[in-house]
Amino acid sequence: MVGQLVQNTSPSSQPLLDVRALSLGFGASETNLLDGVRYSVDAGETLCIVGESGCGKSVSSLAILGLLPKGVARIREADIRFRGEVYDLSDPSALRRHRGADIAMIFQEPMTSLNPAFKVGEQIAEAVRAHNDVSKSEARARAAQMLARVGIPAPEARMNEYPHQLSGGMRQRVMIAMALANDPALLIADEPTTALDVTIQSQILDLIRDLQAETGMGTIMITHDLGVVAEIADKVAVMYAGVIVESGPAAAIFNDPQHPYTIGLMSSMPSLTGPRHRLATVPGTVPTIETMPKGCRFSSRCPFAQPVCTTPPPERSFGAGHTALCHFAPLDAMLEQSDG
Incomplete structure (x- = not known):
């Protein structure tokens, strides 16, 4: 009934939204813009998807909602569950029923x-x-x-x-x-604080958190602001060039990043304490579909790249749901060798 607040819950044994594999291309290109994207979010949980502009963060959410242009965006693989049931991206009528009712989205620029x-x-x-x-x-x-x-x-x-x-x-x-x-059971917020001053940003984030606590909805926050991520995330998925290169609990991602791209992102954050120093940068830019490297998509910008990186990297697990796609993870030995 309209006006009645519904407590959104899902069984603890299964995620609210479980994206097991999502791949899509654009136009006639044979290269996938999104390639095997995987993440999940539970009821009452906040998942932050982070990465540079052009990494595919917004595209993945628009794909799930069926909002990408038909005939241009081509879904090549979609294994998704919502509340434990198959979520079929090929069924427009089902997507319309879910969109705005079960799954809602806040877009980046309200105007x-x-x-x-x-x-x-x-x-x-x-x-x-x-x-x-x-x-x-x-x-x-x-x-x-x-x-x-x-x-x-x-x-x-x-x-x-x-x-x-x-x-x-x-x-x-x-x-x-x-x-x-x-x-809705799930809220997707695409850069909801972009172009807002710091005070209003804080108010908007507090509002989303309060409403989430009130209703029990799951939240996917798309952002490039690691300060926002540190404040609100339960889990983090780091996306680069259409691939989730690292994911896990927020504390693990911030305290023990294992993918070179994640380490680069964390190193680019300014510190409010300690001596001032020049911020680290990740050299280069996100590749286009036409210039996508073979194997590891980060290899063209990675300081640890070796010939083996031209082959797809394995998924390494570090416990408690923390995983990374890298031939050399865990990176402690590589970092020690680089420092030496």
Whole structure:
């Protein structure tokens, strides 16, 4: 029933969303843009997917929601479970039923995601009516309730305003209200704090956490901001060139990174304590489909690359769900040799 908060739960024996294998290409290219992507998120858990721009973070989520352009994006492998059942990317009607109801997404830039020609209340009400058999007045009441729930003052008045009349932080809150209007089990947030000042960023992250604790929903946060990751993540998946190169509990990723790319990302973070020094960088850029290296996709930028890296790297396990794709993991010996 609309207006009734549903406690989202899933059996502890299985993830809420389990992406076992996701591969896709674009156009006529035989190279996969996403290649065997794997990750999972449980109810009440926050998974952060991190990596540089162009690594495929947003594309993977758009693929799961069926929002990539048909005829251009080509799904080549999709083994996905949602609440333990097969999640079929080839069934458009099933994707429409899930999208916005069971799985909702907050997009990166609300000004381009909200329709400038419609008042924000109408847009939230439309999302409610798309998945519930309710009247217009009931949908508007739910919209007002959601605006209040995300901390927008005078929600009845704000419902009658257009997106351009709201600040960036307010527009992002409207996007969150719309995403959560149907009490989804899973929220995907794509860079939800980009272009917001630090104070508003903190408010948005606190809001998502509070709503998550209230409803028990799982959350996938797509970001390149490792400060945000350190603050909110339960698990981290590090993506590079369309591949999850390392994943595991947030503490393991931050305290004991095992993939050279992850180490490079961590080294590029400025420290608030200790002596000042020049930040480390990862040389080069993310390869395009046309320039993708064979074997390890990070080999063209990796300081430890050897001839064996032209073959696909094995997945190494370090316990407690911590894994990395690297021929030389664990990297302690390599790092000691490099320092020496």
